[in-house]
Amino acid sequence: MNSRGLRSQLQDSVPVSGLCPQGAYGVQDSLRSGFTSVKNELLPSHPLELSEKNFQLNQDKMNFSTLRNIQGLHAPLKLQMEFRAARQVQRLPFLRSSNLALDTLRGSDESIGFEDILNDPSQSEVMGEPHMMVEYKLGLL
Amino acid sequence: MATLTMSRAPLGGFSFENCKRNAILEGETSKLGFSLPAARKTGTTICGVVFKDGVVLGADTRATEGMIVADKNCSKIHYISPNIYCCGAGTAADTEMTTQIISSNLELHSLSTGRLPRVATANRMLKQMLFRYQGYIGAALVLGGVDCNGPHLYSIYPHGSTDKLPYVTMGSGSLAAMAVFEDRYKPDMEEEEAKGLVRDAIAAGIFNDLGSGSNIDLCVITKGNVDYIRPHDEANKKGVRTGDYKYKRGTTAVLTKAVSPLNLELVEESVQTMDTS
Numbered sequence: 001m002n003s004r005g006l007r008s009q010l011q012d013s014v015p016v017s018g019l020c021p022q023g024a025y026g027v028q029d030s031l032r033s034g035f036t037s038v039k040n041e042l043l044p045s046h047p048l049e050l051s052e053k054n055f056q057l058n059q060d061k062m063n064f065s066t067l068r069n070i071q072g073l074h075a076p077l078k079l080q081m082e083f084r085a086a087r088q089v090q091r092l093p094f095l096r097s098s099n100l101a102l103d104t105l106r107g108s109d110e111s112i113g114f115e116d117i118l119n120d121p122s123q124s125e126v127m128g129e130p131h132m133m134v135e136y137k138l139g140l141l
Numbered sequence: 142m143a144t145l146t147m148s149r150a151p152l153g154g155f156s157f158e159n160c161k162r163n164a165i166l167e168g169e170t171s172k173l174g175f176s177l178p179a180a181r182k183t184g185t186t187i188c189g190v191v192f193k194d195g196v197v198l199g200a201d202t203r204a205t206e207g208m209i210v211a212d213k214n215c216s217k218i219h220y221i222s223p224n225i226y227c228c229g230a231g232t233a234a235d236t237e238m239t240t241q242i243i244s245s246n247l248e249l250h251s252l253s254t255g256r257l258p259r260v261a262t263a264n265r266m267l268k269q270m271l272f273r274y275q276g277y278i279g280a281a282l283v284l285g286g287v288d289c290n291g292p293h294l295y296s297i298y299p300h301g302s303t304d305k306l307p308y309v310t311m312g313s314g315s316l317a318a319m320a321v322f323e324d325r326y327k328p329d330m331e332e333e334e335a336k337g338l339v340r341d342a343i344a345a346g347i348f349n350d351l352g353s354g355s356n357i358d359l360c361v362i363t364k365g366n367v368d369y370i371r372p373h374d375e376a377n378k379k380g381v382r383t384g385d386y387k388y389k390r391g392t393t394a395v396l397t398k399a400v401s402p403l404n405l406e407l408v409e410e411s412v413q414t415m416d417t418s
Binding site: 048049051052055112113114115116120 | 153155156158160164238245246249253270274275277
């Protein structure tokens with residue numbers, strides 16, 4: 001049973017860049033992102049931005065492919081099934097989940113990195129509008 | 142509907158939001174002839190040497206901000222674990238945070254394994270983190286300690302490469318310090334000899350490099366014992382004034398003296414209790 005409506009999945013999978021500015025109210029946020037230009041939209045603002053955004057993903061891919069080479073296909077498959085199960089244990093969309101099971105599976109409950117110190121999501125100053133976020137998740141939007 | 146926004150769950154870690162704005166600001170201000178404020182660096186001399194029973198780490202104590210000395214007595218030898226210490230050169234905040242993060246990770250790791258952490262573990266953690274950030278974290282480190290396999294000394298560069306050597310120097314004064322090491326290093330020295338050698342190497346960096354100065358800190362790590370000597374040697378003391386502009390009593394002769402008492406009336410007396418909590 002897929003708890004996310006199909007419409008929200010489609011919305012997430014088609015990133016549209018260059019047509020709509022990313023600031024609030026759809027107006028370009030000149031203070032943060034500079035002036036609009038095609039180069040601005042396409043290039044990342046810092047060489048590390050892309051690599052940091054995908055870091056966890058790339059680490060997982062590397063670990064799973066090594067595991068597959070050593071132990072055979074069943075090992076990453078079984079682990080990914082457990083990851084998927086752990087990822088489904090969440091609170092409501094606008095509330096922060098602790099992701100305890102996911103952390104334990106990944107082994108990140110025994111390490112501290114910059115993602116725990118800087119920009120801690122549990123202390124972020126903005127919160128999504130609860131009704132909007134639940135509607136988005138159920139695909140009613 | 143544009144007024145109701147929905148935020149994607151923010152990820153922790155570095156935020157690159159203001160990079161474009163900063164680049165534009167830097168371009169604009171350089172056109173006007175100003176420059177953006179510089180991060181506080183430790184323009185430094187740090188070094189380490191392996192002797193018979195352990196490791197001696199040494200560092201100067203000056204922190205600079207561009208052309209100004211920001212801190213005349215900062216501590217550059219950071220604690221990583223009871224048997225491992227790390228000297229840091231480069232951007233001061235980067236070395237501080239990196240060593241603290243690795244110290245916390247090593248503590249968790251040692252609690253999980255139940256053993257004293259090894260220097261090679263700290264080295265591996267540091268190099269993987271610095272490589273992940275491709276040198277943007279400006280931390281050049283000298284890592285030394287004694288574990289179950291004996292004394293070890295590593296030097297770690299900001300891009301993530303490491304060297305395991307019997308004597309290492311880092312920082313802007315590293316060439317001056319390395320000159321002293323290359324001249325007088327011998328394998329299997331005694332503790333006093335090693336301390337003297339490190340002190341001389343740091344002194345060479347202090348007196349010949351603008352970015353290093355003030356005192357010399359030493360840290361002697363042996364099996365089961367750490368000696369954090371801060372300061373070991375105050376090479377640069379602020380000068381003492383040689384002359385005094387105060388005149389002695391009696392320099393000016395007194396001709397006459399007249400005393401007239403001032404009669405004051407007490408008008409009002411009020412007591413206010415101080416908040417000493």
